[in-house]
Amino acid sequence: MTGQPGDPPPDEYVEAEIQSMLAEDPSVAEQGITVVCRERGLVLYGEVESPHRREQILRRVAERFPDVPITSDIGVTRTQPPSQVEELP
């Protein structure tokens, strides 16, 4: 039986809320982060443009969901020049 006052929300709704927050929170505004529910909590993965943004995401999610264990696998996209060219004859 679910839906009793005080029950934690089902994981799927938590995932949805985190995804919305990541996209809509002006301090985050990331649409490229995926939230996946694993046995030991939620995993966030994807890539962002700076280490600052990664920290910001984790901070905002932890503030909003202090009881949900979160693992981060968010990378910072590399910006080196290309080593190869694609020939399109």
Next chain:
Amino acid sequence: MIRIAAVGDVHLDEDVVGRFRPALEELPDCADVLLLAGDLTRHGTEAEARCVAQEFGNLGVPVITVLGNHDHQCDQVPQVVKVLEDVGITVLEGDGIVLECAGGRLGVAGVKGFGGGFAGRCASDFGEPEMKAFVHTTEESADALGAALRRLECDLLVALTHYSPVPDTLAGEPLEIYPFLGCYQLGQAIDSAPTALALHGHAHHGTERGTTPGGVRVRNVAHPVIKQAYSIFHVGDQLDRS
């Protein structure tokens, strides 16, 4: 042959300024033009546009861009466009430009584009006004791209969009969100002209390569997909032989 550098979804703000610049300084040696496939900023503010101008302005090669959905977030599009144009960046929305390159005349037509989905799995112009408005936006954007492509007189024609014209380059994204990532009408527009290459961004988890039903090569140049400052394409070998 014309050398085209391209990247999209760089999402600049103060914290990113300077990250791309060292690679961008090499562009005059390896490319004739840099094309940006939208989502230049995080929220589309004038201040973020100034970061884009600082990073992508005065590069020694022409820079042409379309805007993305993020660049519309704060409803400051005119200010964003002005900041970019003030440093010489060409912003396309339903129009095009022809550049004289060493290898020939490069025509670039661009539009942000919109979602809608792909053949057989797409929104229809039917029902509630909100749904009709959604599909009208899709169609108007694609129509503008098609008209711009067909108008350009050039040796090599390139289409530049933010949203994807094909599902191929979305592989890796959840199927359920494809209708928010692109639409088949953009592909139809690209196939209505002798387009040599179509470039887009927006799909961060997508893949690089695809083709339109008409056989035009499509490349997703979203920064998280290409994982480098920009990609370079050498297009139009036949121009060297004519």
